[in-house]
Amino acid sequence: MTSPPPPPPLYAVFGNPIAHSRSPRIHALFAEQTGTALRYEARLAPVDGFEAALDAFYAEGGRGANITVPFKFDAWRLCVRRSPAAQLAQAVNTLGWDEGGLWGDNTDGIGLVRDLARVLAADTHRPLQGQRVLLLGAGGAASGVLGPLIAAGARAIALWNRSADKAQALAARHSALAAQHGADLQVVLEPPTHWADGVINATAASLDGRALDLPDGVLRPAQWAYDMMYGAHDTPFVAQARAAGASAWDGLGMLVEQAAQSYTLWHGEAPATAPVLATLRAELAAARQHSA
Numbered sequence: 001m002t003s004p005p006p007p008p009p010l011y012a013v014f015g016n017p018i019a020h021s022r023s024p025r026i027h028a029l030f031a032e033q034t035g036t037a038l039r040y041e042a043r044l045a046p047v048d049g050f051e052a053a054l055d056a057f058y059a060e061g062g063r064g065a066n067i068t069v070p071f072k073f074d075a076w077r078l079c080v081r082r083s084p085a086a087q088l089a090q091a092v093n094t095l096g097w098d099e100g101g102l103w104g105d106n107t108d109g110i111g112l113v114r115d116l117a118r119v120l121a122a123d124t125h126r127p128l129q130g131q132r133v134l135l136l137g138a139g140g141a142a143s144g145v146l147g148p149l150i151a152a153g154a155r156a157i158a159l160w161n162r163s164a165d166k167a168q169a170l171a172a173r174h175s176a177l178a179a180q181h182g183a184d185l186q187v188v189l190e191p192p193t194h195w196a197d198g199v200i201n202a203t204a205a206s207l208d209g210r211a212l213d214l215p216d217g218v219l220r221p222a223q224w225a226y227d228m229m230y231g232a233h234d235t236p237f238v239a240q241a242r243a244a245g246a247s248a249w250d251g252l253g254m255l256v257e258q259a260a261q262s263y264t265l266w267h268g269e270a271p272a273t274a275p276v277l278a279t280l281r282a283e284l285a286a287a288r289q290h291s292a
Helices: 023-034 050-059 072-078 084-089 108-122 140-151 164-173 175-181 236-243 252-267 274-291
Strands: 010-015 039-044 062-067 094-098 101-105 132-136 156-160 184-187 198-201 224-227 247-249
Touching: 010 023, 010 050, 023 039, 023 252, 023 274, 050 062, 050 072, 062 252, 072 101, 072 140, 084 101, 084 108, 084 140, 094 252, 108 140, 108 224, 108 252, 132 140, 140 156, 140 164, 140 175, 156 164, 164 175, 164 184, 175 184, 224 236, 236 247, 252 274
Parallel strands: 010 039, 010 062, 132 156, 132 198, 156 184, 198 224, 224 247
Antiparallel strands: 062 094, 094 101
């Protein structure tokens, strides 16, 4: 009598909230595309219980995990080894276990820069190189993308956060990289008006369904805006930006791109992102019609 085959390797995304996450669908599409057997689940962890939830997942046979709000800093602290990107960000969105223990990486920045390159090219905006960028927020999301934005050639980056000390700490960690690339990195106490070529929302406001209270002129025509959050409908920030005359996009493309990089780290194979993004857009459009 033959024994049943072992279950496919187990992966998950941890967050709180997590019910909205499209990561399980994305990784299922990647696995179908590459012919890889895996299980990928969305797991809700208590705000004060992430480490215990991660330990339980590993005991179940977990091989790797993506990390989202609000656990990216906790994940960074738990790692035995960290990639240079994760070390600079002090935030982790991709975890894995090997013979050396728990390792962490941050693929958020790669995901953002790749998707920005795509949407800016499609919208006939000039590339990110040489642009002035306003980055809103200084939490785990902003921490993961600041380094790659600098490396991608942004000419100037202004950081704004309600808690200025967090923004100052984030800027200080990236000051050497900014100097290396000749980027002007500054912390601002108020979002500057009529200044930025592009505005990136890395706050969790859209996750809570809240619009940001921004001065008039921060968002304006002939400008681009990008919300790192996404949903079936326009996020409040995307709606704000479009109402001000800016070109605006949500973060679904970034989600797919960062997921592809995580998938490559775990499985050693890079999936194609364009068909997966097209599938997700179609599914979100169908959900929007269904709820109308």
